[in-house]
Amino acid sequence: MERVFTLEEWEKKREARYEVARKIGFVQRSPLQHQLGKFSVKKAALEKLYGQYGQPISRTTPEA
């Protein structure tokens, strides 16, 4: 189900959205923080697959 709005219709609710956000609490993140957030998710996923040093995790690998 796709929903279509004109920009005018969308913008009509801007103030109402702002009021709700004020009640619930704002979020403010810089673009850089956002990018770091993205990479931390990617890093965690990659570490899960390949281990901390980029090598596949093997049960036979001796403990350091």
Next chain:
Amino acid sequence: MVNTDNLSHEQLLRLEIAIEVCAAFRKKGFEPILYGGATVELYTQGLYSTGDVGLGFLRTAPNLTEKNEVMSALGCRDSVRLFKLREIIIDLGGAAEFYSNNFITITTPQGSLRLESPEESLARRLLYSIYPSTNEDQLQAAKLLIAQALSGNLPLDWTEARRVARLPGFKVEKELLQLVQECSQKLNLPLSDELLGVFS
């Protein structure tokens, strides 16, 4: 004190640029979708700002040459992924995996912009709020999405939201229900029968 006038101006500029870029790619047969933080910003008005325009492509993505042809025609320098158009960063991803096709489209006389569905946007914020570690910003963004939907400021299909939240890639149904209850109490908005039915 946040200057919301400036914020509105900047958001509208990004929207305008996103529409221009989308129109250029559509002419070449591609279907760009605004996704990620950029959609959360538009959906919530909660000062969640990424400052850029993040676009992924439905089904087929343009290759590097095609991307650069389109973007250079708009006046950008060649790049791999990040382009700058009138001081706005455009992050052009590849073919994106969308779990919900409930896109929202905003139309203007200059063209239209398709946005990642609010249901998927919500499931992603819920996931990022707990994985790989707890993240308060993402949790707040999820609360904002829910609060806007409960208040009637964001069209959100709760049945679809629950379906996406239950998918193996997300598994955030429990968190969704908790936050819906929390936001409903905070806004003093009792849950509708329809919503109670969805979560029963």
